[in-house]
Amino acid sequence: MEFQHVLVVGAGQMGSGIAQVVAASGRRVSLHDSSPGATERAFETMRVSLEKLAAKGGADPDETLARVSAVKELVAADLMIEAVHEEISAKEAVFRAADRTLGERAILASNTSSIPIAALAEMTSRPDRVIGMHFFNPVPVLALVEVIRSVETSDETAGAILGLARELGKEPVEVRDGPGFVANRILMPYLNEAVYALQAGIAEPEAIDTVARLGFGHPMGPLALADMIGLDTCVAIMHVLARGLGDEKYAPCPLLQEHVAAGRLGRKSGRGFYSYG
Ligand SMILES: NC(=O)c1ccc[n+]([C@@H]2O[C@H](COP(=O)([O-])OP(=O)(O)OC[C@H]3O[C@@H](n4cnc5c(N)ncnc54)[C@H](O)[C@@H]3O)[C@@H](O)[C@H]2O)c1
Secondary structure (H helix, E strand, O other): OOOOEEEEEOOOHHHHHHHHHHHHOOOEEEEEOOOOOHHHHHHHHHHHHHHHHHHOOOOOHHHHHOOEEEEOOOOOOOEEEEOOOOOHHHHHHHHHHHHHHOOOOOEEEEOOOOOOHHHHHOOOOOHHHEEEEEEOOOOOOOOEEEEEEOOOOOHHHHHHHHHHHHHOOOEEEEEEOOOOOOHHHHHHHHHHHHHHHHHOOOOOHHHHHHHHHHHHOOOOOHHHHHHHHOHHHHHHHHHHHHHHHOOHHHOOOHHHHHHHHOOOOEHHHOEOOOEOO
């Protein structure tokens, strides 16, 4: 088995899901987060998810969780998957530190939604071993992984990560580097337009989401989906798209920015376009 020990950096919504699926594949996981209490919350989230899966015949939650350890600092591993918030300076710092800490053969991957992989590779002495591994939320449920190669990523690195994604039970799709890659280049303008429709008073949030669910056959509407992703994350991705593609049409709608400024970040803060108990 390749990648017997995986370091996951960032234990939020995505990091906890990634740690869970990697541990469920039989690998050892070290989970690091810089915020107090974050890894404890991640263990709770993983347990709830694993118990739901166990009720449908999945593995024993205790056995899977026993493979995950919280670590206070970055540690050497065969692979790092970075899942800190969508801000380039934070990710660059993690990549610089990981390059110092992980052995020279280790691969450094990012779960970034939009930041070019080449910019992160530049922070390291191993740009051929840096790659994007973009999971979807919720990680234990959704099958897609965008595997993003920069111009520097080697065939060996891409092959190993495509293989790992399949071993995690995912369906990898190989894409080239560029702001937002494929998924968020398409998704974010759609979510943003839904917020513009709300801002213009065209319809209430429930009506906008019902149109997408019943009219487009989507499992959830754009405003509920934005709340699930995190409105701060959506805004950060839209800024990367607008800057990277040099087109203000990708910039976040003022109403979306107002929600973030007011601390309404979606489900994770209890309130976004909807309220959560
Ligand atoms: N939310 C989604 O639907 C989604 C989907 C795919 C990809 N992503 C991407 O995944 C990444 C994480 O998103 P999220 O939704 O899990 O965010 P989140 O806010 O839930 O979690 C981010 C975590 O990173 C931690 N962190 C911040 N700086 C750190 C550092 N220097 N070292 C260690 N930990 C640090 C924070 O304490 C927090 O726990 C982002 O790049 C985002 O774009 C998000």
